[in-house]
Amino acid sequence: MGAPSRESVTATLNPDPGTLPVVPNDGSEPVFANPWQAQIFSLVVGLHQGGCFSWREWTENLSAEIAADQNADADHSGEEANPSDSYYRLWVRALERILTNKTILSPDDVQRRVAQWRKAYLNTPHGKPVALPSSREQVSTLG
Numbered sequence: 001m002g003a004p005s006r007e008s009v010t011a012t013l014n015p016d017p018g019t020l021p022v023v024p025n026d027g028s029e030p031v032f033a034n035p036w037q038a039q040i041f042s043l044v045v046g047l048h049q050g051g052c053f054s055w056r057e058w059t060e061n062l063s064a065e066i067a068a069d070q071n072a073d074a075d076h077s078g079e080e081a082n083p084s085d086s087y088y089r090l091w092v093r094a095l096e097r098i099l100t101n102k103t104i105l106s107p108d109d110v111q112r113r114v115a116q117w118r119k120a121y122l123n124t125p126h127g128k129p130v131a132l133p134s135s136r137e138q139v140s141t142l143g
Helices: 035-049 055-071 083-101 107-122 135-142
Strands: none
Touching (some): 035 055, 035 083, 055 083
8 A cells, every 4th residue: 555645635615614623724725635634524514514413513523532532642642644634533533423423323334334445445556546335336235
């Protein structure tokens, strides 16, 4: 597996970037160090806009993950070379927490999807986009 891309990625979204927590921007749109950061950002905003959770729920869960991470900081200091990777990994954990707490997904569903992503990115040639089968394709291959 090669090193992650360091190209900047922007995401055009409806919310005012000034209302979003500590998101780097170029003055007009959020800017991300890696494509996966833009994807988790867009996913969270999209699920919020779709009514899956309130922005207050989001900020409370993200704040809890940040606090937990700061408390555990001594255990994994220096783990991430890119601080924005650490930050967006907290977004992933906060989203997982919300989805399982609201029973939108079970913890088993989350772990299954994590395993699918891991398998997909380990088997994707460097420089190619990582793709997962859609939910329909997964169901058809299971049955």
